[in-house]
Amino acid sequence: MPKFIYQIYHFSSAIQHRLTKRITISGFAVILCLIFAAALGLDTTQNLTYQIFTFLLSILIIATVCSLLFRFRFSAIRTLPRFATVGVKLKYRIIIHNKTNQKQTNLKLFENFADPRPTWKEFLETPEPEEHKRTPLDIKLGSYRWLWLVSRKQCGTAKTIELPPLQSNSKTEIIGEITPTHRGVMRLVSMTIARPDPFGLFNACHTILLPQSLLILPKLYKLPPIQLPGLKKYQSGGISLASSVGDAEEFRSLREYRPGDSIRKIHWKSWAKVGKPIVKEEQDEFFVRHALILDTFQTEKYSPILEEAISIAASLASEVQTQESLLDLMFVGNEAYCFTFGRGISHTEKMLEILASVGSCRDKYFDSIIPVVLEKISMLSGCICIFISWDEERKKLIQYLNNMDVHTLVLILTNDHDNLNKTELMQYELATFHILNINNIQQELMQI
Known part of the structure; x- marks a missing residue:
C-alpha cells in the first residue's frame, strides 16, 4: 500500500471535516455551477455564460462577507453520563448561554470528536472486516478500510441539532443525541455553533472547547432465563477471603x-x-461460583466474531449478576486476567467497563489462559466458555473441566455450522454445547 494514498486520505479527511460545517449543500451546488460557468465562458465573444459566472461570483462574495461579519459570544455546558451502550441512542443535556444583546435564530450545533484518523501503522496493519465484499480496487486503495477505521475509532455519530431561538443574555437547555456504533472510549473535544448567511451558502462558525469522554459499553442481547450448572461449593479462606472475593x-x-x-x-x-x-x-458459607471464560485469541486486531463474543459475555455476565452467585471473568489480553463480580464485590457497570476495553490477544497461545482456570478450579461450581473457534487446544480445556467434574456451558461462535462435528461435541458428559451463527446471534441465544 503506497504511503501517498494514506496521505491523500489523511489530508482529504481533514478538508472534508472542515468544509461540511462551513459550506452548506446549496453552497456546494453554487460553487460547482460557478466552476462549470467559468469553463464554458472563457470566450466572452462566443456566448453569454460569463454573465452567469459573474452573477454567481457576486453571490458568493456577498455570502462570504456576511458570514465574516457575524459576531458570536456563546458558552455551553454539556452533561454526559459515564456510560453508553452500542446501538442504544444516548440523549443528554446541553445548556447554551447567549451572551449577546440580540436574539439569535437559525442556528445549528455540531459535536466535534477527537481526531479519528488512523495512523499509518494502523492503516497498514489492520484489515477491514471479512464480511465486506472487497473488490480488487478496494484492496489496492484501501478506501473501505479507511472509512471503517475512522468509524471504529470515533465510536459513534452525533446528530446535528437545530437550535431554538436563543434569547439575549439568557441560557437555553437543549437535548443532544449520540448513536454509539462501537465499544471503547468516545472522546468529544468541542462543539460548533453555526449560522448560515442570508443566501444559505456558507456557515459562520464559533467553536466552544468542551473536552469530555464517554465509555461505550458492548452491545447487550436479550437472554432467556438461564439455569447455570453446578452446586454450591465451600469457599476456603475465611474472613480474609471475604474481603477480597466476597465470601463471608x-x-x-x-x-x-x-x-x-x-x-x-x-x-x-x-x-x-x-x-x-x-x-x-x-x-x-457455601455458595455458587462460576467462571466466564472469554476467548480472545485471534490474529486480527478487530473482527466481528470477537465483537459478538464480547457482547455475549457482557449479556451473560449481566444476567448472572442478578443471581446469588460469584462470577470470575477470565480472559487474556496483554496478560491473563481474572476479575471477580457478584455478592457485593463489584457491580455490573464495572464488569461492562472492563469488557468495553477488551482487545484481541495476537501474541499468545490459547493455553496461556489455563493457569488462571487452574487457580480457581477447586472453588468453581460451573463454567461458561465463549469460544470464537474450535480446535484441539479448546477441546483439551473442555476435557479437563469435564474430568474435574465441572459442569460447563460452551458457546461456539462460527460463520458456518457445517464445519463443526456435532457428534464429537456429545462425548463430553458434563458439557452442554450451543453453536451460534454470528449472523443470527439474537435468535439463537433465545434458544439456549
Whole structure:
C-alpha cells in the first residue's frame, strides 16, 4: 500500500471535516455551477455564460462577507453520563448561554470528536472486516478500510441539532443525541455553533472547547432465563477471603474461649455479662461460583466474531449478576486476567467497563489462559466458555473441566455450522454445547 494514498486520505479527511460545517449543500451546488460557468465562458465573444459566472461570483462574495461579519459570544455546558451502550441512542443535556444583546435564530450545533484518523501503522496493519465484499480496487486503495477505521475509532455519530431561538443574555437547555456504533472510549473535544448567511451558502462558525469522554459499553442481547450448572461449593479462606472475593462467615453460636482462638472473635458484650471470655463460633458459607471464560485469541486486531463474543459475555455476565452467585471473568489480553463480580464485590457497570476495553490477544497461545482456570478450579461450581473457534487446544480445556467434574456451558461462535462435528461435541458428559451463527446471534441465544 503506497504511503501517498494514506496521505491523500489523511489530508482529504481533514478538508472534508472542515468544509461540511462551513459550506452548506446549496453552497456546494453554487460553487460547482460557478466552476462549470467559468469553463464554458472563457470566450466572452462566443456566448453569454460569463454573465452567469459573474452573477454567481457576486453571490458568493456577498455570502462570504456576511458570514465574516457575524459576531458570536456563546458558552455551553454539556452533561454526559459515564456510560453508553452500542446501538442504544444516548440523549443528554446541553445548556447554551447567549451572551449577546440580540436574539439569535437559525442556528445549528455540531459535536466535534477527537481526531479519528488512523495512523499509518494502523492503516497498514489492520484489515477491514471479512464480511465486506472487497473488490480488487478496494484492496489496492484501501478506501473501505479507511472509512471503517475512522468509524471504529470515533465510536459513534452525533446528530446535528437545530437550535431554538436563543434569547439575549439568557441560557437555553437543549437535548443532544449520540448513536454509539462501537465499544471503547468516545472522546468529544468541542462543539460548533453555526449560522448560515442570508443566501444559505456558507456557515459562520464559533467553536466552544468542551473536552469530555464517554465509555461505550458492548452491545447487550436479550437472554432467556438461564439455569447455570453446578452446586454450591465451600469457599476456603475465611474472613480474609471475604474481603477480597466476597465470601463471608456465618454466625453459628457462642462458646467459651479456648487457647488459640483469635482475639477478633471475642464477643465483648457476653464477656461483660458472664465475667469470662466468650467467642463467636462461625462457619464458612457455601455458595455458587462460576467462571466466564472469554476467548480472545485471534490474529486480527478487530473482527466481528470477537465483537459478538464480547457482547455475549457482557449479556451473560449481566444476567448472572442478578443471581446469588460469584462470577470470575477470565480472559487474556496483554496478560491473563481474572476479575471477580457478584455478592457485593463489584457491580455490573464495572464488569461492562472492563469488557468495553477488551482487545484481541495476537501474541499468545490459547493455553496461556489455563493457569488462571487452574487457580480457581477447586472453588468453581460451573463454567461458561465463549469460544470464537474450535480446535484441539479448546477441546483439551473442555476435557479437563469435564474430568474435574465441572459442569460447563460452551458457546461456539462460527460463520458456518457445517464445519463443526456435532457428534464429537456429545462425548463430553458434563458439557452442554450451543453453536451460534454470528449472523443470527439474537435468535439463537433465545434458544439456549
